[in-house]
Amino acid sequence: MQGIRHLMTMIVTGACLAQTPGIGQAQDVDSFYKGRQISMYIGSAVGGGYDAYARLVGRHIGKYIPGNPTVVALNMPGASGNTAVGHIYNQPKDGTTIAAIPPGAITKPIYAESNVRYDFTKLVYLGSANTEVNLCWVRNDAPVRNFEDLLSKELVIGASGEGDSTRDFAAVENNILGAKFRIIMRYAGVREIVLAIDRDEVQGICGTGVPAMMVQRPAWVAGTGLGKMLVQQNVRGSARLNAMGIPRTADFARTAEDRQVLELIYAQQQFGRPFVMPPGSPPERSAAIRQAFLQALNDKNLLAEAAKMNLDIDVLPGTELQAIVDKIYATPKAIVTRAISALVYNPPK
16 A cells, blocks of 8 residues: 555656646746745644644745745644634635645535535645544543443543544444444543543543554553553554454444445545645645645655654645545435434433
């Protein structure tokens, strides 16, 4: 898979180079960005996995953008990433605005009723810094020891608001698989939920991958801390986690249609750390930043820094990400309808 991804990256990078604007346009891009500032809005709270990836990219991408602008990271959490998306929609569309958003912000409008009125297929997708496999993590002393236990025993988990994977994945698994998650939705982000687990306010957290937990509690990933992995919330799972024997929620689906609904809900994990620009961004500038994104994520210094931070880098080019988003938005209506019903949270009786 890594070899295929590397080949795809080389192909797309080559295509980007082949389509690079002429000398005059390149000079215009260089002149425009020289001495300017690019604002990178992070649609999550400080301290989590999204924040770590966004700031890592922000520290390196500027040297690959013509004119070498300064990139300033600004946290703008709220509405599961839609606060940041809404903000960039209202900013000047001149190529000086980027947003790093949770993938659920992109997929939510397909199957969840909301007041979001943005067309996510029109965003300029720069790419994603990694793919993701989310998990449920639980305290070692929780009454639920494995996913089978969840079909008969209640587990109290912390979550952010509706539309966030920490809430939505568990709600769907209650409705589709018969799990018994009791979801407490009052936390700003992963860091706050993990602290609540430490205090024994809640017994676990779902919708969170290994990279985010490596930032918060690396001992949990190593299997030596207060918490542990319970289940992968995924259809295919991670090869490494599969080899470790961590089960996948989709394996508990009773019908093929159940698996399709889960696959739609979990689709956001294909692009775990997406970066976007607003529609209408000048094509020559957005092309330059899209190319800079690929170059930055193949930079040896970024990769070394990511390794020290225990952040997995598996770059997904912007054109490939755009194709995935288009495919997701073409999901059959019957599956979307079931997904909408499955996202309604009802506390276990």
